[in-house]
Amino acid sequence: MSAYVVGGSAVKVDRHFELGYRDLAYRVVRDCSECLDVDYVVISSALPELSAHQIDLGTHVVQWLGRRIPVVRVESGESSGLAAVELAASLVRSGGARKALVLGIEKVTEYPTYTTNYFYTLTLDYEYEVLRGVTPPAYASLAMKELIKSGIRRECFSEWAIRMHENATSIPHAMLKFKISYDSFRDAQVLADPLTLYDSFALGDGAAALVLSSTPSRSDSSVEVVYTNAEVGLPAYARERISDLSASTKALKVAVEKFGLNLRKVVVELHDSYTPYPIAILRALGYLSNECGLGEFEHLNLSGGLKARGHPIGATGVYQVYEVFKLLTTGLGGRTTSSEYGVVHSMSGPDNLSRVLVLKR
Amino acid sequence: MKLSAPQFWRVRENQYKLVITICGDCGKKVVFKRPTCPYCGSGRVEYAESAGVGVVEEFTKVYFKRDSSEDRLPEVVGVVRLGEGVRVVGEIVSIRDSEVREGMEVEAVLRKYVSDDPYGIIYYGIKFKPV
Numbered sequence: 261m262s263a264y265v266v267g268g269s270a271v272k273v274d275r276h277f278e279l280g281y282r283d284l285a286y287r288v289v290r291d292c293s294e295c296l297d298v299d300y301v302v303i304s305s306a307l308p309e310l311s312a313h314q315i316d317l318g319t320h321v322v323q324w325l326g327r328r329i330p331v332v333r334v335e336s337g338e339s340s341g342l343a344a345v346e347l348a349a350s351l352v353r354s355g356g357a358r359k360a361l362v363l364g365i366e367k368v369t370e371y372p373t374y375t376t377n378y379f380y381t382l383t384l385d386y387e388y389e390v391l392r393g394v395t396p397p398a399y400a401s402l403a404m405k406e407l408i409k410s411g412i413r414r415e416c417f418s419e420w421a422i423r424m425h426e427n428a429t430s431i432p433h434a435m436l437k438f439k440i441s442y443d444s445f446r447d448a449q450v451l452a453d454p455l456t457l458y459d460s461f462a463l464g465d466g467a468a469a470l471v472l473s474s475t476p477s478r479s480d481s482s483v484e485v486v487y488t489n490a491e492v493g494l495p496a497y498a499r500e501r502i503s504d505l506s507a508s509t510k511a512l513k514v515a516v517e518k519f520g521l522n523l524r525k526v527v528v529e530l531h532d533s534y535t536p537y538p539i540a541i542l543r544a545l546g547y548l549s550n551e552c553g554l555g556e557f558e559h560l561n562l563s564g565g566l567k568a569r570g571h572p573i574g575a576t577g578v579y580q581v582y583e584v585f586k587l588l589t590t591g592l593g594g595r596t597t598s599s600e601y602g603v604v605h606s607m608s609g610p611d612n613l614s615r616v617l618v619l620k621r
Numbered sequence: 622m623k624l625s626a627p628q629f630w631r632v633r634e635n636q637y638k639l640v641i642t643i644c645g646d647c648g649k650k651v652v653f654k655r656p657t658c659p660y661c662g663s664g665r666v667e668y669a670e671s672a673g674v675g676v677v678e679e680f681t682k683v684y685f686k687r688d689s690s691e692d693r694l695p696e697v698v699g700v701v702r703l704g705e706g707v708r709v710v711g712e713i714v715s716i717r718d719s720e721v722r723e724g725m726e727v728e729a730v731l732r733k734y735v736s737d738d739p740y741g742i743i744y745y746g747i748k749f750k751p752v
């Protein structure tokens with residue numbers, strides 16, 4: 261049996277102080293006509309125990325939506341969203357569900373940013389990294405330094421961020437819909453030298469929904485999930501180079517070879533929590549030289565990526581799949597593509613766990 | 622922040638010492654005493670204690686504000702290549718952040734990690750200072 265994405269919706273990634281987890285869930289489902297006719301719900305969320313004192317979030321959300329259907333919550337760090345889509349596709353393919361609703365929901369504004377920063381840091385190993393003062397931007401900074409030493413120009417990382425902001429300007433649900441320039445980096449707040457705030461993702465609340473079905477809907481409004489894969493990498497401290505993102509590179513390479521894809525031509529959404537990571541991955545796959553070459557990609561992170569659409573941690577993967585689904589079908593933010601395939605990449609931490617999903621028109 | 626006494630006590634050997642795991646199959650070494658080799662998955666491992674001296678291979682000055690970090694920013698986080706050949710990530714202390722250099726020789730010291738202020742548990746563990 262096959263699994264098709266037949267519908268979806270997304271709430272603007274933002275600081276939704278007036279909306280909690282279940283409010284966000286209600287809002288995104290309310291805007292999605294296909295979302296009500298389902299027999300299973302998979303919820304992805306990384307932080308509710310920490311940010312909302314809530315375990316078993318999935319059950320409480322489904323009850324709030326007035327439904328009596330089975331639900332499971334998926335938590336897999338920053339890759340939770342893509343893990344949830346992977347699980348839903350598996351349920352649909354196996355006959356465990358006829359139609360599954362995937363709900364990615366996250367709240368990151370319940371506490372001051374420095375508290376949410378601490379929650380986010382827990383994507384690393386608490387006992388062996390976090391307590392030792394190691395943080396995600398520290399790793400990203402060290403990766404950036406390694407890449408610069410190996411010949412990549414600093415401007416390549418800036419170019420990534422500039423392109424993401426440019427892309428996000430037309431995306432209805434993007435958080436940062438404004439352009440930045442190379443000058444922006446000159447006075448940017450430093451997170452971990454040389455990594456700046458402009459090299460980092462935007463932190464926002466969010467909710468996105470997808471409906472996966474064992475049968476396609478009208479031919480122009482559904483896409484097939486043709487491939488999912490997950491790879492676990494080495495802990496960053498155990499690598500010879502922190503910028504060696506072997507799990508992501510391997511997962512993407514397998515997908516590229518299996519379907520004969522050229523990432524410069526197809527719709528691609530890469531996990532760009534920090535600018536060094538997509539640059540390291542594309543370089544390892546042979547798409548980037550020291551001179552960069554981001555301009556050669558036709559449909560790279562048209563959503564604006566985590567950088568500018570925003571990163572509602574456990575919901576981000578659902579946003580990514582929703583965006584690729586829209587780009588392959590009815591269009592997103594006024595954009596359509598003729599690409600037959602769409603590739604989604606999501607990872608947790610500095611390549612601790614990386615997932616890839618391929619959609620086919 | 623609520624700190625757990627049992628959780629930290631369980632991992633005290635890896636927090637108070639620099640233990641190296643040596644794989645009996647692939648021969649690779651990695652920091653921390655662990656039951657399996659992260660490179661090949663083998664459970665045939667041996668352990669050795671590091672002398673705690675190494676060289677800073679990479680470092681960054683971190684301004685990332687988070688709970689428990691307020692009183693110590695900026696902090697210098699570095700990758701230290703120990704004399705036994707393995708890399709370990711940790712804070713570099715007892716030196717002005719502007720004076721940290723790649724290639725600098727450092728040694729492991731016991732320092733405060735975090736505490737349940739003002740009267741709670743204090744976690745101590747390994748950081749690095751110049752030799």
